[in-house]
Amino acid sequence: MHGVKRILIIDDETAIQESLEMFLREKGLAVCVAGTGSEGLEQYLVFQPQVIVLDIRLPDISGLEVLKQIMAVDADAKVIMITAYHDMETTIEAMRNGAYDYIHKPLDVDELDYAVTKSLRIAETATSSRQVIRRAIHAAGRHQIIGHTPVMRGLFKTIGLLSRNRATVLIEGETGSGKELIARVIHESSSSNDEPFITVDCTTLVDSLFESELFGHERGAFTGAGEMKRGRLELAGEGTIFLDEVGDLPLSLQAKLLRFLEYREFTRVGGTQTLCSKARIIAATNHNLSDLVTKGLFRRDLLFRLKVVTITLPPLRERMDDLQALVDFFIAGINRDLGSRINRIEREVMNILKGYTWPGNVRELKNVLTKAVLESRGAVLLTDAVETAIGIFPLDSPETDASTSLDELEKKHILKTMSETDGNLSAAARILGVSRPTLRKRLKQYGMR
Numbered sequence: 001m002h003g004v005k006r007i008l009i010i011d012d013e014t015a016i017q018e019s020l021e022m023f024l025r026e027k028g029l030a031v032c033v034a035g036t037g038s039e040g041l042e043q044y045l046v047f048q049p050q051v052i053v054l055d056i057r058l059p060d061i062s063g064l065e066v067l068k069q070i071m072a073v074d075a076d077a078k079v080i081m082i083t084a085y086h087d088m089e090t091t092i093e094a095m096r097n098g099a100y101d102y103i104h105k106p107l108d109v110d111e112l113d114y115a116v117t118k119s120l121r122i123a124e125t126a127t128s129s130r131q132v133i134r135r136a137i138h139a140a141g142r143h144q145i146i147g148h149t150p151v152m153r154g155l156f157k158t159i160g161l162l163s164r165n166r167a168t169v170l171i172e173g174e175t176g177s178g179k180e181l182i183a184r185v186i187h188e189s190s191s192s193n194d195e196p197f198i199t200v201d202c203t204t205l206v207d208s209l210f211e212s213e214l215f216g217h218e219r220g221a222f223t224g225a226g227e228m229k230r231g232r233l234e235l236a237g238e239g240t241i242f243l244d245e246v247g248d249l250p251l252s253l254q255a256k257l258l259r260f261l262e263y264r265e266f267t268r269v270g271g272t273q274t275l276c277s278k279a280r281i282i283a284a285t286n287h288n289l290s291d292l293v294t295k296g297l298f299r300r301d302l303l304f305r306l307k308v309v310t311i312t313l314p315p316l317r318e319r320m321d322d323l324q325a326l327v328d329f330f331i332a333g334i335n336r337d338l339g340s341r342i343n344r345i346e347r348e349v350m351n352i353l354k355g356y357t358w359p360g361n362v363r364e365l366k367n368v369l370t371k372a373v374l375e376s377r378g379a380v381l382l383t384d385a386v387e388t389a390i391g392i393f394p395l396d397s398p399e400t401d402a403s404t405s406l407d408e409l410e411k412k413h414i415l416k417t418m419s420e421t422d423g424n425l426s427a428a429a430r431i432l433g434v435s436r437p438t439l440r441k442r443l444k445q446y447g448m449r
Contacts, residue, residue, distance in 0.1 A: 004030040005120050008049035010040030010066065011082070012059050016107075020053060023109065024116070037061035041069055050123035051116055056083035056090060064093060071098040075341070076379050078119035082107060100377060122380050125346050143184045146329045147322040151314050155182070158311060163189040168261070170246075170306045171284040173313030175427040176363030176420065179284035180244060182311060186282060187240040195239030198232045198279075202249040203426060210253045211269050214260070221270025233266060236279035246306065247287035247298060248426065254299045261305040281306070286430070316358040316365060323353060326362065330369045331381065340373050348383045356390055359431045360420040367420050391416050414442055 005028075009020050012035045021031045032047045034040035037058040044052065052070060056063040063081065070077050081094045084105040091102050101115040145152070159182070162169065169186060171179045180199070187197045205213060212221075216231030233241060243249075249257065260266050261281065265274050283306045292298035316323070327350070331342050358364055369381075371389035376382045391413060414432065421427040429439045 004028075005123075006030045006032070006047060006049040006051075007116065008032045008034065008040065008043055008047055008052045010034045010037065010043075010052065010058070010063070011055040012036065012057075013055070016055075016082075016105075020107075020112075027113075029120075035059075037063065037066040040066055044070055045073075050078065051119045052077065052079045053112075053116075054079050054081055056081060056085065056094070064090070064097065067094065067097050067099055078123060078378075080112070080115050080119065118382075118384075122378055122382065125344070125380055143181055143188060144329070145178070145181060145185055146326050147319060148325065149319045149321050151319060152322065155311065155313070158309070159186055159189055162186050162309060163191075166190070166192075166278075166280045168281045168306060168308040169283070169311060170289075170309070171282065171311045171313060172288075173284070173286065174315045174361055175286050175424070175430060176361035177286075177313045177315055178362050179286075179313060180242065182313060183240070183242045183282045183284060187242075187280070190240075190280070192238050192240070192280070195237050195279075196235060197240045197242065198236040199242045199244055200232055202243055202245045202247075203424075205249065205253060207250065207252055210256060214257075215266040215268055217269035218271040221268070225270070228268070231266075231268065233260075233277045233279060234275060236277070238278045240280045240282055241277075243281065243283040245285060245426075246283040247285035247289055247292055251297070251299065254302050258299060258302045258305060261302070286427070316361045320354055323365075324350065326365060327353065327369065330366050331373065334370055334373050338370070338373065341379055342373050342376065342381050343379050345381045346383045349381055349386050352383065352386055352390070360417070363422075364420040414439070418443075 007024055007029050009017060009024075009031065011017055011020070011033075017033045017035070021033055024031045032043050032049065034043045037060050040052075040054070040058075054063050054066060054070075058066070063083075067079055067081065070079060075098065077098075078100045079098065080101045080103060081099045082103050082105060083090065086104055094102050100119055103111055103115065145156070147153075147155075163186070169183075171182050173179050184197060187193060200214065211217075212225075212229065212231065214231050214233055216229050216234055217225050219225060219228045243257075260277075264277050266277065267274055287298075289298050289303050289307075293300045293303055316326075327345070331345075334340060335342060353365075360367070368386065368389040372381060372385040375385035375388060414428075417428045417431050421431065425436055425439060429436045432439060
């Protein structure tokens, strides 16, 4: 009995007991049956099953109460609830109290088989899979760059040198590679870390608002300027101004930014007083700015002003030796933020993660792990949960089948990419390899906003 997989059925319907027992025994499983909640709890302690199939309505006590008592003994117990009642409240209550799955009567054999097989696999891998390293998460307000590859060690040295001065920095890297994180760590490592860190998203700036947003305006400077407003530069004080995606700044605005960088002086719109900024400038781009200069889309003199110190951040696919450390770090943070309790990773998971190209880089990895943690619903990060989160649908998964159309697969891929880029249309279009108008057309076609 020690090596046999064990299942406990708690249901007061004789027909259900007999049919489930026969079906499960034919799969080579040891089966124990109980007709009441009290008997089920006794058998649970004696039989020590890996999986419990539990009816909601029992003659003595509620199946929900049985579930609570089982979870109090073992929070990782795999309990599959079954019921003839389709009410929303009971389903939510069961899942909230730790049920692994919830199946309605009349039972679908394939659905039950899928749930039982998956539950048994989790129970088996819970003791054999790799344990996640419990990395310490720094205190709130501190940011951490994870990596031990030579290029990342070189990056840490550069940040250390930058902490001694206020040189302007240009950070180059693909979407999702962590450019803002680098900027924040540079800021937090400097002597001005108690000053503000102000972000300016250059993809959202328009000509009419640029000067007001960056330099501020006086009351009555233009229609709608009902009161004086301090601009981002003034708000930053002696801290840091982070110009995100500076390569997307229109040429007309590049000239205005250049004038400020040359003299570090500015005047509020509608004002006469000249103000001086001591803020450090950190710019980031996912473009090759030298190529944009050649194409006449970016000012050469502005590029020289920005790249006093240049940091080139490698994409995740070029530092896969850091993958294990990143996975451990992210899972620890996800557990902290979402109240999940993943402490092991199924063996095949790392092979899947290493075999993926990560077009959305570190940001995509974090999003994939978050989705997979939620889907795993337990202490083990599951292979099929990771596959589904990435967009690889296993053949035995209810997510997809032979009837899934190409349009549906495309829609899922677009949705996934939009999620990974936090809804950034430009970034999503670059990852998908299409133009912004084409992506807008696809979003409209599939009814997505």
